[in-house]
Amino acid sequence: MAADTIFALATPPGRSGVAVMRLSGTQAGAIVDATITGRRPPPRYAALRQIQNGDGTLIDEGLVLWFAGPHSFTGEDSAEFQIHGGPAVIEALAARLSELGARLAEPGEFTRRAFEHGKLDLTEAEGLADLIDAETSAQREQALAQMSGSLRALYEDWRQRLIDVLAAIEGEIDFPDEEGVPEQLARTAGPILAALADDLAGHLDDDRRGERIRDGFSIAIIGPPNAGKSSLLNALARRDAAIVTEIPGTTRDIVEVRMDLGGFAVTLADTAGLRETEDVVEREGVKRALTRADSADFVIGLLDGGARWNQEMTPVLEKSDIIVFGKADLPAALTLPDSRAPDLSVSARTGEGMGGLERRLSAIVAERLSKRELPALSRIRHRRSVEAARDALVRAQQQLFDPELAGEDVRLAVRALEQLTGRIDVEHVLDAIFSRFCIGK
CATH class of the missing domain: 3.30.1360.120 (Probable tRNA modification gtpase trme; domain 1)
Structure with a gap:
């Protein structure tokens, strides 16, 4: 101390x-x-x-x-x-x-x-740090739950159940000459290990909800040049975050805006127009746009509703979760192949359809990040430790024929959970966690 x-x-x-x-x-x-x-x-x-x-x-x-x-x-x-x-x-x-x-x-x-x-x-300390950094109501609620011990209580319950299993396994090790030890372990420890492994797997199978609430839900806007992507970004952000001109290819790199959408943190990204080009810089911008579309949580495909269909629009259809026709204040001309209709039509200039798009996006984000019964994993550190514990339990179930091997895997699972709450001092982990706090905290 x-x-x-x-x-x-x-x-x-x-x-x-x-x-x-x-x-x-x-x-x-x-x-x-x-x-x-x-x-x-x-x-x-x-x-x-x-x-x-x-x-x-x-x-x-x-x-x-x-x-x-x-x-x-x-x-x-x-x-x-x-x-x-x-x-x-x-x-x-x-x-x-x-x-x-x-x-x-x-x-x-x-x-x-x-x-x-x-x-x-440690989980409560991280919840406190998240509460200080919270920008939205969803981040605040998640941080408060974690700070009040929701994750600690869950992990401590799993840890205690594992210790009980470990006691049973070690009890069998004390009688190595007894017949039927593997069968006995399979009947006693096997169901408990299986249930715990299922609990951990369910905790992990959350589509990274907690991390998305904490770090922000990622939405990318993609489309051909001059479709109005930068104008749409500015309209959603309610400020001039991206440069808007009539010159095709103005946006070369990713332009990001952080915003609160229905109480959730969202990172909205404007990207370079998708087209074939000989310009080296613009070609790199197109590459980055496609990469961002692949990594984003949700993709808006924006097309100029007054344009004519061309093959450069094909990647937009393939990579987008919804298709939006822009420039709804101008005469419509675009017809999509296979009689596909746009999901929405908007005009960033007049505001037509913008309310509907915001409501649609808010509903999508809320649905993806809606609450579940278990508290959410909010950090990569948590996910990796729970994954290590789950993998150890899966191995332990397969090793019940040898109590010593099974016991060692259960001990590894206990250790992984103890690292989560800080029962085990791992100095570099502590340094990394607390160094991110402000000085007065």
């Missing part, structure tokens, strides 16, 4: 009405006593105090809160100074805390100390 005392600004840097400076560590109480006039406030009560330099000059007057460990966020003695948010005030208080022996916290160090003192596990 870290013995030094740390401090950091918990509110955004810059000028504000109020700023909050946090302090945590073994010397927190002594530092508070040396910094304020009057007595230290009772635990969890706010008190107005003058905050002073070592020579008695006033730094500021503000609220001071005291949290005696272990009844604090970090589990250590902690304090908060709620001061006026001017840069000079903040800098003077930081200098005073440094003078008294505290040091500036590293990113995520407060939360890491909370983890090290058993105040929360």
Whole structure:
């Protein structure tokens, strides 16, 4: 456990009405006593105090809160100074805390100390980080559920069931000369292992719902040059994110817009017009457009409703989830092969059909990311550990003829689940997780 005392600004840097400076560590109480006039406030009560330099000059007057460990966020003695948010005030208080022996916290160090003192596990810490970064209601709800322990409870239940199975397997190992051990294990441990493997497989089979909620649902707009892709992107984003001109091939690279669609984070991508070209740069843009279409969660194929059918439109039909005719304010002329009709017609210029397209996209995103009974996997780290546990359980079922081999695979599954919650210290994993927090958290 870290013995030094740390401090950091918990509110955004810059000028504000109020700023909050946090302090945590073994010397927190002594530092508070040396910094304020009057007595230290009772635990969890706010008190107005003058905050002073070592020579008695006033730094500021503000609220001071005291949290005696272990009844604090970090589990250590902690304090908060709620001061006026001017840069000079903040800098003077930081200098005073440094003078008294505290040091500036590293990113995520407060939360890491909370983890090290058993105040929360790794999945809850990650939920806290996601809550701070949440841009949409869906991200907020998922982060709150994870921060409150939904994933921890699920993984701990699986871990305990595996430990019970492991106890049964090791009990059979103690009697190696007994007849019928493999058959006995197949009857006792086999069904439990199979049920657990099914539970883990079901948890994994979620179409990466949690990761899409956290990272954003990807929608790509593809189509031939001058179909109106950039205009459609700007209309959906309600700002001029992409350049719009009458010159074919204006868009060469991917233009992305992050937006909230029905409460879900969505990344909308405008792409280069699909056509054969001798221009090296444009050809690379077409290549990237096709790659983005292949990797996107959903593809809008946009065609100029006033154009004539040509073979360059074929990739749009092949790769798109819906076909949209643009420029609906102009006379229609386009007829698709095989009597296929467009899903929607819109005009980015007049707004015609845009409400219907937004509702259609919102419904699609909501359906793809709708809630399931189990809490969602929200990170690649979680998915890989659950995959490792599932694979170990599948092997264990196949190894029941040899209790020692089966037991080792069950232990590997337990270890994978313990890495998820942080029961096993993997230093590089901890460093990677907490380094992504802001300094005051």
